[in-house]
Amino acid sequence: MDQIILKIRQKLTAYSDPGIKKSSESFFKEGVKIYGLRNAAVHSMSRELFRELPDRTKENVFTLCEELWRSGYLEESLIACNWAYSVRKSFELGDIVVFERWIDNYVTNWASCDTFCNHTVGELAVKYPSTIAYLKKWAHSDNRWMRRAAAVSLIIPARKGKFPDDIFEIATIMLTDKDDMVQKGYGWMLKAASEAYQKDVYDFVMKHRSSMPRTSFRYAIEKMTPELRAKAMSK
Numbered sequence: 001m002d003q004i005i006l007k008i009r010q011k012l013t014a015y016s017d018p019g020i021k022k023s024s025e026s027f028f029k030e031g032v033k034i035y036g037l038r039n040a041a042v043h044s045m046s047r048e049l050f051r052e053l054p055d056r057t058k059e060n061v062f063t064l065c066e067e068l069w070r071s072g073y074l075e076e077s078l079i080a081c082n083w084a085y086s087v088r089k090s091f092e093l094g095d096i097v098v099f100e101r102w103i104d105n106y107v108t109n110w111a112s113c114d115t116f117c118n119h120t121v122g123e124l125a126v127k128y129p130s131t132i133a134y135l136k137k138w139a140h141s142d143n144r145w146m147r148r149a150a151a152v153s154l155i156i157p158a159r160k161g162k163f164p165d166d167i168f169e170i171a172t173i174m175l176t177d178k179d180d181m182v183q184k185g186y187g188w189m190l191k192a193a194s195e196a197y198q199k200d201v202y203d204f205v206m207k208h209r210s211s212m213p214r215t216s217f218r219y220a221i222e223k224m225t226p227e228l229r230a231k232a233m234s235k
Contacts, residue, residue, distance in 0.1 A: 046082040058090040069106035077112040096131040107145040121153040139173040148185035161196030187219025
């Protein structure tokens with residue numbers, strides 16, 4: 001395992017670019033540890049290295065992911081996200097506990113949060129809908145990234161028309177959240193849900209228009225028809 005992690009870090013270091021590092025840092029308000037590679041290069045490297053793993057069982061992959069998350073580097077976290085998703089066919093109900101711990105302990109920026117939750121956590125929720133109870137618990141967390149995770153984990157399922165009642169419940173829990181990352185997260189979730197349930201999302205945002213943060217409101221109505229958007233924005 002140590003040799004695999006060492007190889008990953010050597011490759012990331014070898015392909016790092018100070019210019020990309022500087023420009024990437026500008027996308028984050030919070031301090032982020034970055035080697036300096038474009039996302040496409042990281043994802044390509046991730047796939048290549050995954051194919052080289054001698055042991056691709058879920059248990060071994062999760063152990064490697066833990067080491068990558070622990071480093072605090074953005075690029076290593078993205079590889080961990082990709083690798084965890086690569087073993088999705090082996091996901092079990094109890095994996096939500098592992099994912100919860102990773103988010104709570106290691107996620108420190110929107111890129112890691114969204115990459116992990118959109119795909120890996122979202123996939124687990126579809127496979128085991130009972131895990132959405134965890135997302136509702138996360139929505140009450142003191143950790144801003146746990147709260148954002150509660151919403152963005154349902155982005156892809158929402159686009160497919162899944163879990164509307166749970167989506168509205170989570171949005172209600174976080175309705176007046178003061179954190180902009182959380183506001184954007186649940187607004188994005190509602191926007192995704194509007195692709196299948198436009199009228200329901202419209203009714204929800206109109207009902208809560210006076211208390212919903214403007215950021216969440218604008219995200220939620222972004223994909224609605226021009227007529228509904230204009231109506232929603234009218235005084």
